Amino acid sequence: VPLNVFIDKAPVHTTKVFYYKENPKVTGVLPDCSFDRGSKIVIEGENLDSVYRTIIHFRPNESHLRSVTRECIGRSLPTRMECITPVFQRDETEEGHLSFDMDGALGLWNKDFSYPPYGEPIPFETEGHVLSLYPGFDEVSLHHKKLNLVSSCMTITMTVADVDCDAKVLDNEITCRIPKNLTIP
Structure with a gap:
């Protein structure tokens, strides 16, 4: 897509080209649990390679506990991304919701997820x-x-x-x- 810049209706010439990338979609996360010290998960979906920054959020069901986040580091394929979940240390299994912020696409997935203690x-x-x-x-x-x-x-x-x-x-x-x-x- 050509990118045009105007200042007071006067065109500014640039050699930059804007490339639109489709928004990411998350269709699955495996497994649907993580050890309390963080575990590898596989995110499945579409257009996952269009994302520059992915933030993983775990929100526990117990309201007195704080949510935890972690940035996903590494490259991704169009339909697959591997990440390490945030650390959430507890002595017992904690239920909650896992979601992802992928650039401007916020709150993707938002499904049930659990954190058992390390085994x-x-x-x-x-x-x-x-x-x-x-x-x-x-x-x-x-x-x-x-x-x-x-x-x-x-x-x-x-x-x-x-x-x-x-x-x-x-x-x-x-x-x-x-x-x-x-x-x-």
Whole structure:
């Protein structure tokens, strides 16, 4: 689109060209939760590469708690953007709403989002934190802290010899059946 500048109706010649970019649209956010110290989310949508600055907002449902924000750093594709959520430290899961300001497009998305406390696997309690598998083993388990709080909104996988073993997240452990067709040397 040509850009014309006039001062008191007199044209000012410029070599600048104005390029209009379509407004961004957010169609999805995965996952719909974040650890309290911040987690990677994937924003899906349209025209996401037209944005110069994206601000992420989390507004907790509890009115006495403050909202938190964080700028999304990094490049984006037209239909995909990766960001790290703001830090929101709590000892228990906090429900609220996540939204985005993308340049002049304010309050995009504004959907339910939760912040459970940080969870993590506990290393194997064996020497070197390595679990040796032997013929006849049919199940592997690993203890964890609070991963059950995110198992419904984050994908937790476990592999044996690079084969997904369909992990089940229980209250304090992750278990998986060793696939029958897998040969353990």
